[in-house]
Amino acid sequence: MTSQAKRVNAKPSLKIGIVGGGFSGVALAATLCRLADQPVMIHLFEKTGCFAAGEAYGTPFPFHLLNVRAKDMSAFEEDPLHFLHWLTANQAAQAMLDPDISPSEQFVPRVLYHHYLQDVLAEISGAAQATITLVLESAEVIDIERTSHAAILTLADQRQIQVNQVVLALGNHAPSAFPFPVSPQVQTIPNSWDYTALSAIPKTATVLIVGTGLSMVDAVLTLHHQQHQGLVYAVSRHGLLPLPHTEGCVPFDLTALPTPSDLLAFSRFVRTQSQLHMKAGGDWRSVVSALRWHLPALWQQASVTSKKRFLRHLLSYWNIHRHRIHAKLAALLSHLRAIKQLKIMSGRVKRVVNRTVEIQLRHAHDSLHMEVDWLVNCMGPPLKLSAMQQPLVQALLQRGLATPDDLEMGFAVSAVGALKSREGDVSDWLYTLGPPVKGTFWECSAVPDIRKQSLQLARHLCRHE
Known part of the structure; x- marks a missing residue:
């Protein structure tokens, strides 16, 4: 399915394909539209058909909150108050805010941020720039080839689209598969972002969540708001929970301090x-x-x-x-633990036989055996690029157009995000940003990081003829 947002009056001299319609893709597309001083056509591909959402902002529930204050959530590096202005001008958004707290300091519902990103896309469509075309493609890109004059993107429906430049805005990948055998007697949810599956868990079921990070917090919140009454266990190697934000922190001045050496x-x-x-x-x-x-x-x-x-x-x-959470979410976790409905464990799951889970607890010689009804995967995305089963990622690796970074966490890239080939050559047409560059830059997955990358990459791309 294709949706053309705006037509150009002149033949575009630059055609850019952006693979991924979550925050990374939307922020880059919007920044390109702001910077472009030549006719540009942008194809924005999103395999789910749900643009401006991604995994993070695709939740339908208002109790899933941003983990960053509203004042720091603008989609634009050069316009840092853009989200805050949208928030205060939007009556529907105002109804979801706490009237006793300044909007800039609030951790707003993520569904609200999804609406904001949708409006950012609409803003591109309505901008008075006859030189910009934005084409929304509800399709999955499964392969990319390079000819002497163009990059050819092959879609899952076998259509092919030619562009000059390609940007992989892939976001976070689905969680790693369970690294232990699971018997069919236990119901499993391979991805905790599957809210339909979570809603099917009976209220009295005993649930084991594998992982104790931000995804686990979301899953526990979802169960809590479904009036879940059964026991919920969560296990990870260290059994550590995200710590809470706090209000009114005294700023820390780094200017007079030496930079650590390693x-x-x-x-x-x-x-x-x-x-x-x-x-x-x-x-x-x-x-x-x-x-x-x-x-x-x-x-x-x-x-x-x-x-x-x-x-x-x-x-x-x-x-x-x-990566901290709102204090009231931390308080809810503490309450659920205090009433013995939620138990956090440090260890690793060894196997699941029938409905019995065997967990090797940390600092313990003997394994713990417990019966559960449901198993929920909150392990987070795989840390190895080779473990990502996305067809496009595997195709790029097989073609040698991409190669893993030194840690094999993501793509090897240049300072601007240009992919390096298997031979080590830096591409002049294939780029990425966001989580796929974590192995190279580390801090790259939060909105403030990605919007910086978007501005840098947009400036670079707009110099291409």
């Missing part, structure tokens, strides 16, 4: 500065928020060995401090 020094630096800042009346959250902007440069300088050590020993701890 990732191990960075972790010590964060811990030391947090302790000092807290003694001075501050909060560790301010330290993490300030230092996270320095991590990408440090990450790129670090050795592969140092990065692997960070991933093995520090990743879980960094994630719970860096």
